[in-house]
Amino acid sequence: MKITRVTVTPIAFKDAPLLNASGIHEPYALRSIIEVETDNGHFGLGESYGDAAALAVLDKVKTQLIGLDPFNLNRLRAIVKSTVAGMAPAGNSGAELAPGSHASKAVSNAYSAFEVALLDAQARYLNVPLVDLLGGAVRTEIPFSAYLFFKYAEHIDSPYEPDSWGEALSEEQIVAQARRMIDENGFKSIKLKAGALDPEHEVACIKALKKAFPDAPLRIDPNGNWSLETAVRMAELLGDDLQYYEDPTPGLEGMAELHRRTGLPLATNMVVTDFDEFRRSVAQNSVQIVLADHHYWGGLRDTQMLALMCDTFGLGVSMHSNSHLGISLMAMSHVAAAVPNLSYACDTHYPWQEADEEVIKGGKLSIRNGCVGITRAPGLGVELDRDQLAKLHDLYLSCGIRSRDDVRQMRKYKPDWKTVKPRF
Numbered sequence: 576m577k578i579t580r581v582t583v584t585p586i587a588f589k590d591a592p593l594l595n596a597s598g599i600h601e602p603y604a605l606r607s608i609i610e611v612e613t614d615n616g617h618f619g620l621g622e623s624y625g626d627a628a629a630l631a632v633l634d635k636v637k638t639q640l641i642g643l644d645p646f647n648l649n650r651l652r653a654i655v656k657s658t659v660a661g662m663a664p665a666g667n668s669g670a671e672l673a674p675g676s677h678a679s680k681a682v683s684n685a686y687s688a689f690e691v692a693l694l695d696a697q698a699r700y701l702n703v704p705l706v707d708l709l710g711g712a713v714r715t716e717i718p719f720s721a722y723l724f725f726k727y728a729e730h731i732d733s734p735y736e737p738d739s740w741g742e743a744l745s746e747e748q749i750v751a752q753a754r755r756m757i758d759e760n761g762f763k764s765i766k767l768k769a770g771a772l773d774p775e776h777e778v779a780c781i782k783a784l785k786k787a788f789p790d791a792p793l794r795i796d797p798n799g800n801w802s803l804e805t806a807v808r809m810a811e812l813l814g815d816d817l818q819y820y821e822d823p824t825p826g827l828e829g830m831a832e833l834h835r836r837t838g839l840p841l842a843t844n845m846v847v848t849d850f851d852e853f854r855r856s857v858a859q860n861s862v863q864i865v866l867a868d869h870h871y872w873g874g875l876r877d878t879q880m881l882a883l884m885c886d887t888f889g890l891g892v893s894m895h896s897n898s899h900l901g902i903s904l905m906a907m908s909h910v911a912a913a914v915p916n917l918s919y920a921c922d923t924h925y926p927w928q929e930a931d932e933e934v935i936k937g938g939k940l941s942i943r944n945g946c947v948g949i950t951r952a953p954g955l956g957v958e959l960d961r962d963q964l965a966k967l968h969d970l971y972l973s974c975g976i977r978s979r980d981d982v983r984q985m986r987k988y989k990p991d992w993k994t995v996k997p998r999f
């Protein structure tokens with residue numbers, strides 16, 4: 576089997592005005608859709624970042640894949656490495672919460688984008704679900720958590736009608752957001768994205784969630800925007816309300832000290848984002864749970880290796896997400912299905928995406944009882960809807976955004992918004 580065609584299509588889709596430690600989401604999120612076709616009529620799909628820096632690498636790699644056997648992933652990795660080595664590193668200002676946009680992740684994120692598409696092609700050729708190439712499913716229902724955000728009711732200078740979620744700044748509004756997300760998807764656990772408003776208020780929202788959903792495991796994620804002292808103080812207020820405390824304070828040293836002082840289980844997708852950071856984290860017991868993300872951890876197989884390392888060193892594993900569509904959701908689900916020690920429900924932004932903005936046939940995938948199901952359909956189990964792909968590509972062309980920048984967007988609301996961290 577040989578690759579005869581590779582297409583990388585940048586797309587944009589509506590995104591809600593979600594608040595985070597950096598600033599606020601822009602009206603559109605960017606992704607890339609990867610298609611690989613083979614000489615025997617098979618194809619494979621992938622989804623990755625759509626920022627200019629990521630697209631530049633994907634575009635340079637794709638032409639070199641013509642003639643490659645999709646089973647030859649070692650050759651893919653060599654091509655990606657040599658391509659990135661020949662390119663100037665890109666800056667990542669404003670996109671600090673999208674780890675895949677960091678220049679240091681150029682190899683792992685481009686490799687991952689194509690690895691998923693090649694594994695999908697392999698699996699379709701063999702007529703097996705992709706998870707079978709990862710050792711088989713240890714579970715077929717993959718648990719995800721409700722991912723709550725503080726948000727404004729609408730975007731500034733809004734290019735479209737306000738979303739249906741409304742404002743979420745108060746305790747009551749956050750509880751209402753959780754209730755709707757749980758009613759619609761059956762989620763069993765809840766994550767609150769924090770680091771945006773006053774820490775005492777964010778903790779009060781956790782308390783309100785605890786009261787409203789006493790059985791749901793809770794997490795709070797201030798994205799490193801709390802000083803060590805603030806994180807210790809909030810830990811005292813939180814008591815034992817949390818399942819885990821996600822990236823409250825910056826740095827491996829800060830997290831290690833916080834764990835020493837509070838004993839709370841700390842999770843991260845910020846201080847352990849590659850194997851070198853993993854090694855340094857283990858040496859000082861900085862975190863107890865690693866949130867994997869195949870998009871920047873170097874694909875599905877490297878994510879399995881990360882999970883094995885977590886098992887070796889007694890750490891828990893779960894999954895991080897950025898704004899994404901269904902191909903990514905299925906890739907996350909297939910690898911999660913093949914990770915025996917997945918110890919927590921995974922994160923996903925998927926419920927925030929609009930129903931008519933999916934690129935797969937049949938529209939948005941369902942999350943039932945808080946889970947995404949894996950079937951015996953070949954590959955990732957999804958097909959591309961070409962009309963939708965064309966529509967979202969047109970949106971990419973017209974939206975004017977070429978790289979995620981939550982800081983730039985927040986300065987439209989607050990012109991003197993600073994990037995100082997930790998803010999609280």
Ligand SMILES: O=C([O-])C(=O)C[C@H](O)[C@@H](O)C(=O)[O-]
Pocket residue numbers: 593594595596672673768796798844895896897898922
């Ligand atoms: O767990 C996390 O840190 C994230 O999901 C990072 C994301 O960028 C999130 O903060 C967002 O979408 O604003």
Ligand SMILES: [Mg+2]
Pocket residue numbers: 796798821822843844845895
């Ligand atoms: Mg996080």
